[in-house]
Amino acid sequence: xxxxxxxxxxxxxxxxxxxxxxxxxxxxxxxxxxxxxxxxxxxxxxxxxxxxxxxxxxxxxxxxxxxxxxxxxxxxxxxxxxxxxxxxxxxxxxxxxxxxxxxxxxxxxxxxxxxxxxxxxxxxxxxxxxxxxxxxxxxxxxxxxxxxxxxxxxxxxxxxxxxxxxxxxxxxxxxxxxxxxxxxxxxxxxxxxxxxxxxxxxxxxxxxxxxxxxxxxxxxxxxxxxxxxxxxxxxxxxxxxxxxxxxxxxxxxxxxxxxxxxxxxx
Amino acid sequence: xxxxxxxxxxxxxxxxxxxxxxxxxxxxxxxxxxxxxxxxxxxxxxxxxxxxxxxxxxxxxxxxxxxxxxxxxxxxxxxxxxxxxxxxxxxxxxxxxxxxxxxxxxxxxxxxxxxxxxxxxxxxxxxxxxxxxxxxxxxxxxxxxxxxxxxxxxxxxxxxxxxxxxxxxxxxxxxxxxxxxxxxxxxxxxxxxxxxxxxxxxxxxxxxxxxxxxxxxxxxxxxxxxxxxxxxxxxxxxxxxxxxxxxxxxxxxxxxxxxxxxxxxxxxxxxxxxxxxxxxxxxxxxxxxxxxxxxxxxxxxxxxxxxxxxxxxxxxxxxxxxxxxxxxxxxxxxxxxxxxxxxxxxxxxxxxxxxxxxxxxxxxxxxxxxxxxxxxxxxxxxxxxxxxxxxxx
Numbered sequence: 001x002x003x004x005x006x007x008x009x010x011x012x013x014x015x016x017x018x019x020x021x022x023x024x025x026x027x028x029x030x031x032x033x034x035x036x037x038x039x040x041x042x043x044x045x046x047x048x049x050x051x052x053x054x055x056x057x058x059x060x061x062x063x064x065x066x067x068x069x070x071x072x073x074x075x076x077x078x079x080x081x082x083x084x085x086x087x088x089x090x091x092x093x094x095x096x097x098x099x100x101x102x103x104x105x106x107x108x109x110x111x112x113x114x115x116x117x118x119x120x121x122x123x124x125x126x127x128x129x130x131x132x133x134x135x136x137x138x139x140x141x142x143x144x145x146x147x148x149x150x151x152x153x154x155x156x157x158x159x160x161x162x163x164x165x166x167x168x169x170x171x172x173x174x175x176x177x178x179x180x181x182x183x184x185x186x187x188x189x190x191x192x193x194x195x196x197x198x199x200x201x202x203x204x205x206x207x208x209x210x211x212x213x214x215x216x217x218x219x220x221x222x223x224x225x226x227x228x229x230x231x232x233x234x235x236x237x238x239x240x241x242x243x244x245x246x247x248x249x250x251x252x253x254x255x256x257x258x259x260x261x262x263x264x265x266x
Numbered sequence: 267x268x269x270x271x272x273x274x275x276x277x278x279x280x281x282x283x284x285x286x287x288x289x290x291x292x293x294x295x296x297x298x299x300x301x302x303x304x305x306x307x308x309x310x311x312x313x314x315x316x317x318x319x320x321x322x323x324x325x326x327x328x329x330x331x332x333x334x335x336x337x338x339x340x341x342x343x344x345x346x347x348x349x350x351x352x353x354x355x356x357x358x359x360x361x362x363x364x365x366x367x368x369x370x371x372x373x374x375x376x377x378x379x380x381x382x383x384x385x386x387x388x389x390x391x392x393x394x395x396x397x398x399x400x401x402x403x404x405x406x407x408x409x410x411x412x413x414x415x416x417x418x419x420x421x422x423x424x425x426x427x428x429x430x431x432x433x434x435x436x437x438x439x440x441x442x443x444x445x446x447x448x449x450x451x452x453x454x455x456x457x458x459x460x461x462x463x464x465x466x467x468x469x470x471x472x473x474x475x476x477x478x479x480x481x482x483x484x485x486x487x488x489x490x491x492x493x494x495x496x497x498x499x500x501x502x503x504x505x506x507x508x509x510x511x512x513x514x515x516x517x518x519x520x521x522x523x524x525x526x527x528x529x530x531x532x533x534x535x536x537x538x539x540x541x542x543x544x545x546x547x548x549x550x551x552x553x554x555x556x557x558x559x560x561x562x563x564x565x566x567x568x569x570x571x572x573x574x575x576x577x578x579x580x581x582x583x584x585x586x587x588x589x590x591x592x593x594x595x596x597x598x599x600x601x602x603x604x605x606x607x608x609x610x611x612x613x614x615x616x617x618x619x620x621x622x623x624x625x626x627x628x629x630x631x632x633x634x635x636x637x638x639x640x641x642x643x644x645x646x647x648x649x650x651x652x653x654x655x656x657x658x659x
Contacts, residue, residue: 173395173396174396175395175396175612198396199396199612201614225614225617227614238404238407238408239407242393242404243393255615257612257614258369258393258394258609258610258611258612259612260395260396
């Protein structure tokens with residue numbers, strides 16, 4: 001699927017979004033995710049009765065898939081219990097839209113996150129006006145792709161996907177790709193892993209010039225292979241991790257890379 | 267301006283082509299002139315041809331521990347691969363339509379698999395580890411009720427990695443699945459015995475054991491059924507029609523005889539060169555890496571990757587020094603695509619492009635290793651001096 005190729009269902013939800021608007025009243029909570037600087041801001045309002053979502057509305061600033069996923073998620077969870085709705089994942093939303101182009105999976109599929117934020121706020125007694133007053137909640141989601149999930153991440157967790165590395169045993173002799181999580185810790189982990197296995201790739205959406213100079217120097221001194229301006233789109237394999245799909249942002253090109261282990265430090 | 271110094275030529279691309287052994291040429295000679303007969307003819311000349319044909323078949327059989335009836339002559343390894351995969355698939359498609367190959371097969375296997383895929387078969391590719399080895403567990407994971415055949419090359423023609431064939435055969439035998447192996451890169455370098463490695467089909471090439479080009483063989487285990495892909499006068503038990511190329515067959519048989527006699531000594535000599543070259547390159551050249559398996563590799567293969575240089579410029583620089591080597595895969599360089607084998611080992615395209623393959627052979631000398639170690643560090647230094655990618659520390 002090309003980056004601009006949407007399914008009919010996605011286009012329908014974009015053209016005729018369901019449940020647009022806001023909700024007010026005693027039993028309403030709101031979730032807000034995204035960052036307008038990145039081109040996405042999503043707000044979901046839920047009206048709760050007997051621990052169920054009685055009504056739901058949304059407002060979204062963003063691209064076609066941002067609108068469509070918001071619309072779809074409201075449709076999917078209307079009437080659900082809060083517990084059920086918490087289980088709704090980004091993949092569920094994308095699946096209900098007959099899939100999204102890989103490139104859109106991570107940057108626009110924030111709808112489920114907004115829903116979860118709304119439920120969390122409801123449970124913690126935070127009401128809509130309080131959110132607006134608190135800036136940190138306003139920019140909950142930085143636009144760095146480091147916090148967005150990757151297709152296949154949960155499927156292969158424990159089968160080649162690691163959320164950290166306390167013990168280097170499982171990495172010995174493996175081809176490891178470490179994803180930049182926007183902090184120095186993930187790069188440092190890559191450098192450390194390089195001492196324990198023959199092949200470490202560090203993937204970051206940053207340009208080479210944007211990298212912390214100290215970390216950059218350390219990476220260069222090591223045998224870690226750095227993929228700048230690249231994102232990890234998808235983890236693939238049969239029963240366990242066998243390869244990943246990488247998007248070269250500079251060339252706007254996707255390619256497959258054979259690896260055994262994916263480290264996404266969470 | 268530097269000029270070419272090609273006074274001392276060093277050929278280190280035995281993987282691409284081998285010279286014919288002079289003893290082989292001598293053995294072939296009479297079969298162009300005095301004994302030119304067609305084995306299908308019933309006269310004296312024909313009888314003599316039949317006799318020599320069967321004698322040669324015995325020699326090839328002996329080379330791999332097979333019985334003569336299990337050997338078919340073909341026009342080369344590519345045809346053997348086609349006959350093995352297409353012939354077996356077509357004959358057995360009622361049993362199933364699923365075939366497994368590895369990611370590091372020779373390009374001919376990949377393309378035959380594509381052809382079968384277009385014709386209704388399902389193909390699965392089993393990945394390899396960073397050294398190019400098939401993980402038998404991953405192979406097993408891909409087996410379905412419809413799997414009829416798996417094709418796993420004995421040793422890689424590119425990175426030289428030898429596959430764990432015994433384990434692979436065991437898994438497939440237990441599941442009743444036939445196994446084909448393209449043994450071309452390994453034949454004559456490591457002992458191959460179909461009793462120890464019980465494959466059902468095996469492709470062999472004449473030139474790869476210093477016989478003439480244009481001839482190959484297919485080992486077909488008794489009981490393994492195939493359908494012919496070349497129809498004609500019914501030669502080779504109807505499985506491969508066409509008048510037998512007796513002179514070439516005599517050449518291949520003589521080459522197999524020499525290989526059988528001299529293999530262990532030759533492999534030891536070549537692996538000595540290989541190990542000295544690998545150690546020397548890794549020691550003298552910074553940011554140089556060995557591709558393929560550190561120990562489970564063909565005795566003649568040294569395959570490197572150098573950071574921040576491109577393989578073709580390396581090859582051209584070596585050519586100026588009289589050294590013939592190969593980059594990526596000689597067969598795939600036409601497509602400008604990086605070698606699929608290196609990509610399967612986990613290399614990025616840019617890294618695969620910086621690869622260099624040396625393959626030793628029968629006519630190399632110890633001094634050839636010295637020559638490479640003498641010229642290669644300087645070539646790397648010069649090319650890296652031009653490269654914006656190389657970090658000078």
